[in-house]
Amino acid sequence: MGVEGIGARVTRKEDKRFLTGKGRYTDDMTVPGMKYAYFVRSPYGHAKIRNIDATAAKAMPGVIDVLDGKQLQADGIGNLICGWMIHSKDGTPMKMGAWHPLAVDTVRYVGDAIAIVVADSSGEARDAAEAVVIDYEQLPTVVEAVAALAPGAPQIHPEAPGNLIFDWQIGESDAVDKAIAAAAHVTEIEILNNRLSPNPMEPRATLGIYDTAEDHYTCYTTSQNPHVARLVMSAFYNVAPENKLRVIAPDVGGGFGSKIYIYPEEIICLWASKKTGVPVKWTSDRTEAFLTDAHGRDHVSKVKMAFDANNRITALKVDTIANLGAYMSLFSSAVPTYLYATLLSGQYAIPAIHANVRTVYTNTVPVDAYRGAGRPEATYLLERTMETAARELGVSPAELRRTNFIRTFPYQTPVIMNYDAGDYEASLNAAMQAADWNGFAARRTQSEAKGKKRGIGMSCYIEACGIAPSAAVGSLGAGVGLWESAEVRVNAVGTIEVLTGSHSHGQGHETTFAQLVAGRLGVPIESINIVHGDTDKVQMGMGTYGSRSGAVGMSAVVKALDKVEAKAKKIAAHLMEASEEDIVIENGELKVAGTDKSVPWFQVALASYTAHNLPSGMEPGLKETAFYDPSNFTFPAGCYIAEVEIDPDTGETDIVQFVAADDFGNIINPMIVEGQVHGGIAQGVGQALLENVQYDANGQLLTASYMDYAMPRADDLPSFTLSHQNTPCPSNPLGIKGCGEAGAIGSPPALINAITDAIGHNKLTMPATPMKVWQALQTAH
Amino acid sequence: MYATSYHRASSVEDAVRLKSANEEGKYLSGGMTLISTMKQRLAAPSDLIDLRHIPTLRGISIDGRKVTIGAATPHADVAASRELAAICPAICKLAGHIGDPHVRHMGTIGGSIANNDPAADYPAGLLGLGATIVTDRRSLSADDFFTGLFETALEEGEMVTSVTFEAPEKAGYAKFNNPASRFAMTGVFAAKTAGGIRVAVTGAGASGVFRHPGFEQALASNWSADALSNVAVDASNLMADMHANAEYRANLVKVMAKRAVASAG
């Protein structure tokens, strides 16, 4: 480990530009002749569009055009797709309703786009949008998943009778039922996973530019995966062939999953640019973000967990209903299935697992992956169930977990996953020690003396990152491969550009990827640039989500570096008349091992480009590309402990300590990893205590601003106590597992376990607001 | 935001004249409510008459125990005033817990009370202190000024110029934040004034800020938090929304009232 290599706390290279306001985001992009878009959106949760009259709007000052869904359809622009095919247990494919980028005859949620207004200024576009007269016929609405499945519920898509998209299962139902029947104890619990709004700091934006001379489109967009955006927009939406479409995702201010998907606005602005002949920019405001960014979670589940007389789990049965909103977003079908039910074994050896998942249309914004995507749902369900079981069985929560931990690896779960490495007890022990678990009783007594209620709770999570391998996910229904690519370009003077298909929108890739190269070649980190986010610069890539950039993206860089290094060694050996096998790379030099002979790195680079003296038959240049397809998921795991103090007068919860013990495998930059964990826990605290998307019965979003949607703030959070355990991941060259989502996955159950411990019973749903906790305390009395 | 015309008033008279010349115009003070409402296109004043540059409207003056706060005085100035803290720390504390630093440096006492948001803090403070609201044309007691949800006794074109009150013998303010907006989900201001005990509640009333006679009577005979323990809070006149139902607010009213008394200085 060097000062700038793997394991070093290198400060972030990108921060200078972010902290000095010099970041370049999509909304900062300006091109000559650019005009502004505003979308006319449905004010109703469900309605037929009888007529759209844009005559008055088109005559307003500054208006260039008003375009609607019929025109879009006439131009052959396709419907939005869901990229992961799920089959119901009866073998039928999922029932996907049509999602027109601009609604054609029906609107299905408040915020559904109907028309685009292009004008000289955003104010004029908005003025004109208000002048578009739409004749609606209101239809009945349903916003809750359980209600949407009830007989007689409003029918949202003709393609999905009864609003059921699919009824899917995994695992052995018979074996599970037998084990439950024979169990010494069965814990039953109903679990609600609340609905969340992703709230990246930068709202979505897009700039569509059509070049008539070249018949070429450029799309600036707030995307986590620009190449996938280009692929989908050309292959499915018929916007333009790939060679005529450049997608650029410049600096992006957070995504948390919500910027994975290709939204209507990107497609429409590109199309509108061609229609109007001007570049068209759209920037979402915050209320539009609440209304139209894909939400996260929203599950209702029934759980049964069976135990034998020795408190060993014998079976787990789960029945989940997941709300997918009004349309199927890009990966919506994968989140409550393969990203969720496959994690239901948790850290435990459970011989039989069965999960049934029904997904449902409602008159709400589409629901898709949000930080953790499926794994927080699985972890919350499992860890709430474990805690409840421990209380029912009268054993300590730690003991029940120890009894059931998986201890030998690899371990094949009954739900597809094959865990490759882990030491769950190490994290449990570290967390309990850091939290002074044994001193809790004394602390509780102190709190009681002050009239406060104190509780402690733990959560042992496992998650799966770097979703892979491509052939396997393909067989499960994925529409794309899940590899990553990298190109390492050594310039003639020895400086290096690394082009990656990963995309950084807060993760710090410009630093961590550079650390990998600096450590490997011994060159200064300033001489390395990381290039990402532009389909014209970077070869194909799959983007960043699911904590995959380290495990998959960096592994691709390693493969490309291997090739660069091999070629550089050949050149060095030739220059020094030594044997290739004897060349070592150290501190920016290529040396002949055991001698004082060396050539500096830049000289080898220069030699490769002058090509005056290369080994015979060698091509000039020093630039290599690699594609890396992982052989397995990675499995970060850990133990989180929350301790809370509750004011019984108001129901207010104070998090008095929060301990996270994580096994992320090898760590590139501990400072960045800690930042990821902090941010993840903050989002978990948000879900557990504060955040809740609420629609009224008519489909109006009640929480459409920060006046009503409670985001975690600094003073809602304690200082976190972190530690890392390490069982390196055996399936990738760096031994990395991923750390981007763990905090959001592991923390909600720890918090709710702590609060229910304090209040003395289990009747509490997220978010545990002061009112809900106070009410729970009244029922306890 | 819809198009609007901006005017910078130089004096109270100038402001009142500009307002009467522009019927659809509005006074602009800190803009913390008005500008964001305009950005959301929920308000469309033809003209904005900016009061912040009228020198006489800004500042705190203290004469013995008589306090006068100019209408355009930002919350941060009230929060930071040492002279005021020496005789009425509760009002400084109240101001110091409004919103965040940006809001406290822009938002003003005049704007806050003219707006009379049912979850705002100042209405409880001024009603609790028995303050007088001075306008360009008359003086009104706080009891007469606050008339309902976002409603005041201000007439068309009438402008708040200052508020005045006698520093109380003792006063305390306790606020329970709405978890999202951090406005008061319930705030209680309790004061022992020359005119008697006054307890005002904000954030909770179905028709805005109100006095609680039950608390006032109990405290008149025994100024202590314990004296409130057996006083009933009627939930039927309280606000219910997605953040808190009336029953929970009734509980908060009691708890905050006790804390206000316990913290009174």
Ligand SMILES: Cc1cc2nc3c(=O)[nH]c(=O)nc-3n(C[C@H](O)[C@H](O)[C@H](O)COP(=O)(O)OP(=O)(O)OC[C@H]3O[C@@H](n4cnc5c(N)ncnc54)[C@H](O)[C@@H]3O)c2cc1C
């Ligand atoms: C993020 C945020 C958080 C906030 N949190 C809190 C909180 O916790 N507690 C709280 O109490 N408040 C809170 N506020 C409100 C804030 O404190 C301001 O007091 C409030 O916005 C109004 O004051 P202003 O000076 O900004 O008035 P403006 O927005 O300028 O005006 C408000 C209204 O009053 C009228 N008006 C203004 N001055 C006068 C006058 N002198 N005479 C007659 N009419 C007048 C205007 O025409 C307008 O109708 C918050 C605001 C924001 C944006």
